[in-house]
Amino acid sequence: LTTREEETKKITSICPYCGVGCAIDYYVSGNEIIYAKGSPNGVNKGDDCIKGRYGWQFVHSEERLKKPLIKRNGKFEEVTWDEALNFVASRLKEIKEKYGAESIAGLSSAKCTNEENYLFQKFMRIVVGTNNVDHCARLCHASTVVGLFKVFGSGAMTNSLEDLENDAELYFVIGSNTTHAHPVIGTMIKRSVKGRGAKLIVADPRDIELAEYSDIHMRQRPGTDVALINGMMNVIVSHGLEDREFVENRTEGYEKLKEIVKKYTPEYVEKLTGVPKEDIIKAAVLYATHRSAIIYAMGITQHTSGTGNVASLANLALLTGNVGKRGTGVNPLRGQNNVQGAGDMGALPNVLPGYAKLGTRKAREIEKIWGGKIPEKDGLTVVEMMHAASKGVIKAMYIMGENPAVSDPDQKHVIQGLKNLEFLVVQDLFMSETAQLADVILPAASSLEKEGTFTNTERRVQLLHRIVEPVGKAKPDWWIIQEIAKRMGADWNYENPKDIFEEIRKVVPQYSGITYERIEKFGLQWPCPDKNHEGTKILHEDIFPTPNGLARFSPYEYKPPAEEPDEEYPFVLTTGRTYEHFHTGTLTRKIDGFNELIPEAFVEIHPEDADNLGVEDGDCIEVESRRGKIKVKAKIARIKKGVVFIPFHFAESAANVLTIDSLDPEAKIPELKVAAVRLKKC
């Protein structure tokens, strides 16, 4: 050890990246992180991935925003906090008086803590007076919340990482490149398959790493998941493999399901999905005859049929009794570190904290605690806000820790909407593509520079510990929100995140029994209704949270995606993530090592498609959709013929220039996984 390493102290906190929520031991000297590694005292039990181990480096980046900025004559000028906060408050008040509260919208953030999300939505509802508040869950798991709620009465991961690791006899991984997007869970699956012989079914148009470990790999056409899952249920019913006792005692609506899946014979489904019928039969039989856990991510949710996809998976689990037991369930892997928590905290336009509906008795109770009136009309979702901004209906936006200029579909349209605003406030760590368009930028502290809680993908509420002091004059998001609220007339006096959490415990019944003291060492899983409750590892063991306690089969018919390939645009584009980078790259692209590994965007293409275009590995390809075009390098890969894949991390060749903003009608999630494109060599 060098002297410097000997001087380090270890502080444990939660990884700022994906929803697995690994505990990471950070080794700190002075105000500088020296190195980090997975902590044995977390859900990860010492495991980590490249982002957990090295991804903290953005904290010390020279490019961090260190002072508040106001744009004057097209240029940002450094100002004091007082000046920036007064300006934001007075402009928001002016716009509210002139056009009404509904002309203002806010984006909260799944990167921020529960306390900050809670405060942000409370600010929008009580201080501004609108439900126009949403966050990136709209783009990743809105259909999970709606689909699982419909079937189970609750929209969260049913099981825990621990029971999935120890007890699942089979994993059905669909629409999740787990080893890249949730690496520690990917490792867990590989360990279970290799170590104790668990079976693995993968459904994905790409040859993702887990496909190498699988018993069956079904390469379905993007957008045909409802057909594939209905096909599996058809086989299960026709082979008499359903769990009759479970169906009879714990569910309703079975006859309707049976009727709908009748026509999805393996032959018919092969035509729709491109998956050989033998594989569909084999997968269905394997799934139904084991203790099976479904694991899915955005390959399922980001479709115009996203709610149908999720509900169909839940139907499949019900049909075989694979719910409410160890090693089973329907397990959405949440993307961002705190996407579960941001939803729990009500950073959504149609529900309040704890998923309380607007205009109900519960909403009245929350009003009493908040001391103010909550509007009853549903607010706008992320994509609807951008449409309203480009039409001049939304005049001002307050965006905290999100980068819609790169993350949202149909980028040209989003940028046009943001430019059309009269006033844009962005609160962030870096000068993101969205921040560049702002009138005011408020520098925020990162999650390694503050306290609060995150809720991971398995509903575990975990405590953050401050690792280093905030850079420059950056402040925690909760402090900034409160200062703006006070300047707009709110009588708020939270002294620290714990104060806010104590209020959350009163408002959100699922969190009532969780205290900072109880989660000091290891988090608790909600629902945790009182201080003596141990938290809930597995949902729906005895009863479903529906009016009659039964789960509701909710069958869906297959509907094609909004845009299918045709003569003009013959390829299907699907988008996603890489192991090294994260989302719009705001954090990971500040890290030299990650940029060396993956410096730029690429398009994965099947070898025969590449041959037909006369393209070789590394050649430049122009990819064009009806909405725009980008140039990227070709990467010849094992992907379904006719399908191409582009990661969406790279602003300079943004995949979302190409994507379509058609929405799932129920969850309003955009179809980021299917767009028709054409390709040519540059």
Ligand code: SF4
């Ligand atoms: Fe962080 Fe996710 Fe990697 Fe764990 S798996 S270290 S939470 S990025």
